Amino acid sequence: MTRAASVTRSFTFDAAHHLPWHPGKCARLHGHTYRLEVTATGPVRADGLVIDFADLKSAVESALIEHLDHTLLNDSIDNPTAERVALHVLDTLIQAELPVTRVRLWETPDCCVEVQP
Numbered sequence: 001m002t003r004a005a006s007v008t009r010s011f012t013f014d015a016a017h018h019l020p021w022h023p024g025k026c027a028r029l030h031g032h033t034y035r036l037e038v039t040a041t042g043p044v045r046a047d048g049l050v051i052d053f054a055d056l057k058s059a060v061e062s063a064l065i066e067h068l069d070h071t072l073l074n075d076s077i078d079n080p081t082a083e084r085v086a087l088h089v090l091d092t093l094i095q096a097e098l099p100v101t102r103v104r105l106w107e108t109p110d111c112c113v114e115v116q117p
C-alpha cells in the first residue's frame, strides 16, 4: 500500500514593504526578515521520498525567493500584507507545479500567517 507524507522546508528572505492605508506604523516603509515554511504532500515513492529536500529547496528558491529577496514587495504584490504575500507564495508554487499543501509565512518572530490551496 502506498502511504502519503508531508515534507516541510524553511527559508528566509529579506524584503521591504509598506501598507499606506494602515493606521499604525506599518504605513511607513520598513523591512522584515520573513521566514517561510513550505509543505509538500504526496505519496512516498519507491525511493522513500515524497520530494528530495534539495529539489524542494531549488524549486522554491528559483520560483520565488530569487524574485522577492531584497526587493520592495509593493513592486510585485498589491497591498503586501502577510496574508497576501503568503497567498502569492502559494499561487506561485502551485504554478511551478510543486505539490504544495501549506505555506506558513512569519512576518516577525511572533506573527505568522498560514494558507492552504
Ligand SMILES: Nc1nc2c(c(=O)[nH]1)N=C([C@H](O)[C@H](O)COP(=O)(O)OP(=O)(O)OP(=O)(O)O)CN2
Residues within 6 Å of the ligand: 019, 025, 026, 080, 081, 082, 083, 107, 108
Ligand atoms: N493580520 C496582519 N496584521 C498586520 C500585518 C499583516 O500583514 N497582517 N502587518 C503589519 C505590519 O506590516 C507590521 O510589519 C507588523 O507590525 P507590528 O505588529 O507592529 O509588528 P512588531 O513585531 O514590530 O510589533 P511590536 O508590538 O511593535 O513589537 C501589522 N499588522
Ligand SMILES: [Zn+2]
Residues within 6 Å of the ligand: 017, 026, 030, 031, 032, 107
Ligand atoms: Zn511590515
